Amino acid sequence: MKEQHYRAVIIGAGQAGGPLSTTLARAGWTVALVESRHVGGSCINEGCTPTKTMVASARVAYLARRAAEYGVRVGDVEIDFKTIRKRK
Ligand SMILES: Cc1cc2nc3c(=O)[nH]c(=O)nc-3n(C[C@H](O)[C@H](O)[C@H](O)COP(=O)(O)OP(=O)(O)OC[C@H]3O[C@@H](n4cnc5c(N)ncnc54)[C@H](O)[C@@H]3O)c2cc1C
Structure with missing residues (x-):
């Protein structure tokens, strides 16, 4: 080299x-x-709380949409971006 x-x-x-x-x-x-x-x-990857709260919301939505695969019934999953931002 x-x-x-x-x-x-x-x-x-x-x-x-x-x-x-x-x-x-x-x-x-x-x-x-x-x-x-x-x-x-x-x-960027694991720390700063604002992004991570949004990543957490995305993860919850992802899992909720896959709920049936886990034998859990839920209704339609919708994203309430206003609430996500407020939580952030
Ligand atoms: C859980 C958590 C939540 C946080 N929330 C917030 C927040 O909401 N708002 C905010 O402003 N700050 C927040 N922080 C603080 C913020 O993440 C840090 O202040 C910032 O990342 C520091 O930047 P840095 O470049 O000094 O260190 P880092 O971002 O840690 O970068 C150091 C880099 O050096 C690399 N490294 C280390 N040793 C070596 C080596 N020997 N060779 C090569 N690479 C190496 C590491 O892999 C790392 O990528 C949070 C931190 C944590 C842990």
Whole structure:
């Protein structure tokens, strides 16, 4: 493998690392962004509550629509986006 050199090596593509690497690259730096687990870091993938409440609502809707497969009868499943946003 060919050796490469960077002006900055940023460890972690989370809330901090992503924007920092973009800013440096836009300023003309050569940048390597290293991520070991998931791009976006903890906020996007598992943390920040607002998105996760919406993901939870999506999961409930998904399961409710599959209720019959689990032997559970429910009526039509509708999304009330206003309530989802209010809960968020
Ligand atoms: C449950 C929870 C809920 C939260 N809710 C909110 C909220 O509602 N609002 C809010 O503003 N903030 C919230 N936060 C906080 C927010 O997620 C953090 O403040 C933010 O993610 C910090 O950004 P960061 O880049 O410093 O770290 P992170 O986003 O954690 O990113 C660090 C990255 O570095 C990577 N990494 C670590 N070590 C290495 C290594 N050796 N090599 C390569 N990669 C590595 C990790 O995999 C990770 O992707 C919440 C956090 C949690 C855990």
